[in-house]
Amino acid sequence: MCAGGRRRRLSRALPAPGASASSSSGSSSSGSPSSGLALLRCCCLVLGICQSYALEINLTDSKNATCLYSKWQMTFTVNYETTGNETKNVTVTVPENVTYDGSSCGDNQTVPQIAVQFGLGYSWNLNFTKEENNSYSIDTIVFTYNTSDNQTFPEAKEKGQILSIVEIRKARIPLNKIFRCHSEESFVGDNATHHYWETMVQAFIQNGTISKEEFICGKDRASTTAAPVTTQVVPTTTATPIPQEKPYPGKYAVKNGNDTCLLATMGLQLNVTQNKVNSVININPNVTEVTGSCNNETAELRLSGSNVKYIDFIFAVKNGNRFYLKEVNVSLTFVNASDLNVANNNLSYWDAPLGSSYMCNREQTLAVAETLQINTFDLRVQPFSVVAGKYSTAEECFADSDLNFLIPIAVGVALGFLIILVFISYIIGRRKSRTGYQSV
Ligand SMILES: *[C@@H]1O[C@H](CO)[C@@H](O)[C@H](O)[C@H]1NC(C)=O
Ligand SMILES: *[C@@H]1O[C@H](CO)[C@@H](O)[C@H](O)[C@H]1NC(C)=O
Ligand SMILES: *[C@@H]1O[C@H](CO)[C@@H](O)[C@H](O)[C@H]1NC(C)=O
Ligand SMILES: *[C@@H]1O[C@H](CO)[C@@H](O)[C@H](O)[C@H]1NC(C)=O
Ligand SMILES: *[C@@H]1O[C@H](CO)[C@@H](O)[C@H](O)[C@H]1NC(C)=O
Ligand SMILES: *[C@@H]1O[C@H](CO)[C@@H](O)[C@H](O)[C@H]1NC(C)=O
Ligand SMILES: *[C@@H]1O[C@H](CO)[C@@H](O)[C@H](O)[C@H]1NC(C)=O
Ligand SMILES: *[C@@H]1O[C@H](CO)[C@@H](O)[C@H](O)[C@H]1NC(C)=O
Numbered sequence: 001m002c003a004g005g006r007r008r009r010l011s012r013a014l015p016a017p018g019a020s021a022s023s024s025s026g027s028s029s030s031g032s033p034s035s036g037l038a039l040l041r042c043c044c045l046v047l048g049i050c051q052s053y054a055l056e057i058n059l060t061d062s063k064n065a066t067c068l069y070s071k072w073q074m075t076f077t078v079n080y081e082t083t084g085n086e087t088k089n090v091t092v093t094v095p096e097n098v099t100y101d102g103s104s105c106g107d108n109q110t111v112p113q114i115a116v117q118f119g120l121g122y123s124w125n126l127n128f129t130k131e132e133n134n135s136y137s138i139d140t141i142v143f144t145y146n147t148s149d150n151q152t153f154p155e156a157k158e159k160g161q162i163l164s165i166v167e168i169r170k171a172r173i174p175l176n177k178i179f180r181c182h183s184e185e186s187f188v189g190d191n192a193t194h195h196y197w198e199t200m201v202q203a204f205i206q207n208g209t210i211s212k213e214e215f216i217c218g219k220d221r222a223s224t225t226a227a228p229v230t231t232q233v234v235p236t237t238t239a240t241p242i243p244q245e246k247p248y249p250g251k252y253a254v255k256n257g258n259d260t261c262l263l264a265t266m267g268l269q270l271n272v273t274q275n276k277v278n279s280v281i282n283i284n285p286n287v288t289e290v291t292g293s294c295n296n297e298t299a300e301l302r303l304s305g306s307n308v309k310y311i312d313f314i315f316a317v318k319n320g321n322r323f324y325l326k327e328v329n330v331s332l333t334f335v336n337a338s339d340l341n342v343a344n345n346n347l348s349y350w351d352a353p354l355g356s357s358y359m360c361n362r363e364q365t366l367a368v369a370e371t372l373q374i375n376t377f378d379l380r381v382q383p384f385s386v387v388a389g390k391y392s393t394a395e396e397c398f399a400d401s402d403l404n405f406l407i408p409i410a411v412g413v414a415l416g417f418l419i420i421l422v423f424i425s426y427i428i429g430r431r432k433s434r435t436g437y438q439s440v
Helices: 005-011 033-047 218-225 398-439
Strands: 055-060 066-081 087-093 113-118 122-131 135-146 161-167 178-181 185-188 192-202 214-216 250-256 259-274 277-282 289-294 298-304 308-318 322-333 339-344 349-353 357-360 364-369 372-382 394-396
Touching: 066 135, 135 192, 161 192, 178 218, 250 289, 250 298, 259 289, 259 298, 259 308, 259 322, 308 372, 322 364, 322 372, 339 364, 349 357, 349 394
Parallel strands: 178 214, 357 394
Antiparallel strands: 055 066, 066 087, 066 192, 113 122, 122 135, 135 161, 178 192, 185 192, 250 259, 259 277, 259 372, 289 298, 298 308, 308 322, 322 339, 322 349, 357 372, 364 372
């Protein structure tokens, strides 16, 4: 379900706008919904269209205190029959503009619920229920789609609103904890399969504060403990279920008044080693807060997120003409409530002339402490002399440029050897022929 001018215009060229993926003839449908979904995701990445937007709701009660919070992404794979007796398979995505009418935190008569409306006659409802032992659960999800929408359901045999209901009530979420599931969870409902990912939800919020304690779904736990990691050192986060993946690069900026004074773009991965146990944490820039400060001789970038209390990068000027990364301070909290605090103010990384930026696309490792290394990817930083919010020319790291200048050197050396070899064999040849004449 793609709405919005830009995508609608683009989608004209496509056979089934806003929806798509696979269709098959006859009643036997080939291609599983999940492979269709994967295909859709892939096409959408390439074409930049039809992406599903994240949803977010933050409800407050009569005293203006937060009482229900959720953020999530979803799509639906729907099967329907066409007038030509074919079974078609479309994926319904959520457009940018949705309304949340009817959502409420509930009171002692009604349960909390989230209600979302989008497109032409699509809606989605979810309600919660309180369980025993100070826990709550997601009760029922009802997705309503509209086969009268000819753009999404071309040639549908039956036209009208159709419900797809999923009863969940499986995870008991402790009260005062936020449920979190980065992985995709799929539920087969009537007529449609629901897919949910990047989910965070807390109902029955007490005291108006969203909990910092996370209740992590089984799938995320499985992927974080698949590596030989004891629960003792697994961080509270699930921001990164697959830590082996390259971290997604974040774009960070620090302002001084109205002007940007520090720029940094990088994918960040923390490598914590404690008691010989190793855990790798990717920083998700989408849930990372940026603060910092800029002065003439020093500049600071502070990143903080749900799992990471803070990561500070402190830059300094040396000899009045170059900058470098001088100090890194990191503070993390683990599930067992233990902390890791690491500081090193004697570093010398990312060295470049003032007035330029430092760039390194290859993976770089910052050795901060015995217990902590930071791996950076697709790095570009400029902590000083930022003009008009843009990076100045870049000084590239050795790792990026080494091949570029090592290859000519290697070729040059090889050519030199060849010339010397030819010269030596020429001289030997001449000597031989001369001695040959003499002997005759
Ligand atoms: C579709 O199937 C119905 C009943 O099975 C049949 O009456 C109808 O003729 C079929 N239509 C087409 C276009 O094949
Ligand atoms: C339930 O609601 C009624 C009125 O709607 C109110 O008088 C009562 O105090 C409420 N009970 C609790 C336990 O909040
Ligand atoms: C949640 O919604 C479903 C469907 O609308 C309904 O059947 C169910 O009774 C609701 N649950 C509660 C606890 O109200
Ligand atoms: C509630 O907690 C008690 C004691 O911890 C346990 O015996 C009981 O099975 C729990 N009930 C449910 C429904 O989980
Ligand atoms: C809410 O506030 C009350 C009183 O200030 C406190 O006793 C209680 O522990 C708090 N609950 C949570 C979940 O923070
Ligand atoms: C910052 O921007 C605002 C709005 O654009 C403007 O009113 C204000 O004067 C600016 N302040 C400075 C220090 O440039
Ligand atoms: C993490 O650090 C350990 C110990 O220094 C090292 O063996 C491992 O290769 C590192 N892993 C990553 C992904 O950087
Ligand atoms: C962050 O958001 C961007 C754009 O919304 C998305 O493409 C990306 O996958 C997200 N990254 C993570 C790690 O969630």
